[in-house]
Amino acid sequence: MRQGYSGEGPHRSYCLDPAALDVLAAFLPGLGQRVRSWEELVVTTDAAGGMTIREATVADAPAIAHIYNQGIEDRVATLETAVRTAAERAEWVAARGRRHPVLVAVNGDGVVAGWGSLNPFNPRPVYDHVADFSVYVAREQRGKGIGDALLAALEDRARALGYHKLVLAAFPTNAPGMRLYERHGFVTVGIYHEHGRLDGHWIDVIVMEKLLG
Numbered sequence: 001m002r003q004g005y006s007g008e009g010p011h012r013s014y015c016l017d018p019a020a021l022d023v024l025a026a027f028l029p030g031l032g033q034r035v036r037s038w039e040e041l042v043v044t045t046d047a048a049g050g051m052t053i054r055e056a057t058v059a060d061a062p063a064i065a066h067i068y069n070q071g072i073e074d075r076v077a078t079l080e081t082a083v084r085t086a087a088e089r090a091e092w093v094a095a096r097g098r099r100h101p102v103l104v105a106v107n108g109d110g111v112v113a114g115w116g117s118l119n120p121f122n123p124r125p126v127y128d129h130v131a132d133f134s135v136y137v138a139r140e141q142r143g144k145g146i147g148d149a150l151l152a153a154l155e156d157r158a159r160a161l162g163y164h165k166l167v168l169a170a171f172p173t174n175a176p177g178m179r180l181y182e183r184h185g186f187v188t189v190g191i192y193h194e195h196g197r198l199d200g201h202w203i204d205v206i207v208m209e210k211l212l213g
Contacts, residue, residue, distance in 0.1 A: 051146065051149060054104060057093070060104050065085060065089040068089070068115075068136055069084060070139050081198070100131075101157060103117070103154065105150055113144075114136060114147065116133065117133060118132075118154060118157065118158055118161070118163075121167060130166075130167060131166055132168065135151055154166075163212055164212060164213060165211050167189075167207065167208065168209075170208065172206040181208055186208040188206060191204055
């Protein structure tokens with residue numbers, strides 16, 4: 001069975017290739033549905049990292065809100081300016097459907113260190129095969145491969161859900177984010193110049209995509 005991984009280093013994560021699920025389903029009668037249930041699957045790094053990626057629950061809302069608010073305050077990753085509350089994020093998590101999951105990365109101490117989500121790209125049915133995504137990592141946890149692990153898990157989940165493409169809109173000045181997307185094979189579609197106005201400054205937005213086939 002081929003395995004996908006997030007990158008080099010002690011915090012890399014491993015995920016079963018979706019094709020491997022077919023093999024398991026064939027040789028383990030009655031377990032096909034269980035194997036395919038992402039609610040029962042966890043992505044774990046090697047023992048040195050101790051990082052686990054799992055499905056988010058409403059109980060994770062305070063941590064998700066805290067990490068998201070750090071990203072908003074940093075002014076390097078999003079044009080969003082309104083901070084979120086734990087209650088608002090709890091409603092957000094609870095309202096997510098099967099095709100738009102939220103994942104959290106939990107360190108060895110049980111602390112949520114980052115989160116990611118698959119998001120609707122466009123409400124028109126012809127775009128059902130395309131998803132946008134978000135990845136946010138806590139300030140004190142950045143540079144440890146958590147973003148790589150979350151994005152790898154989101155890609156695997158997107159394939160399992162039948163998505164054909166992932167897209168993103170980001171700040172081209174966000175160097176760590178750009179390196180992350182390029183490592184995962186995202187290519188530039190174009191740049192919206194002076195697309196948003198943040199704190200009195202015009203911000204360019206880069207659009208990138210990756211085919212999952």
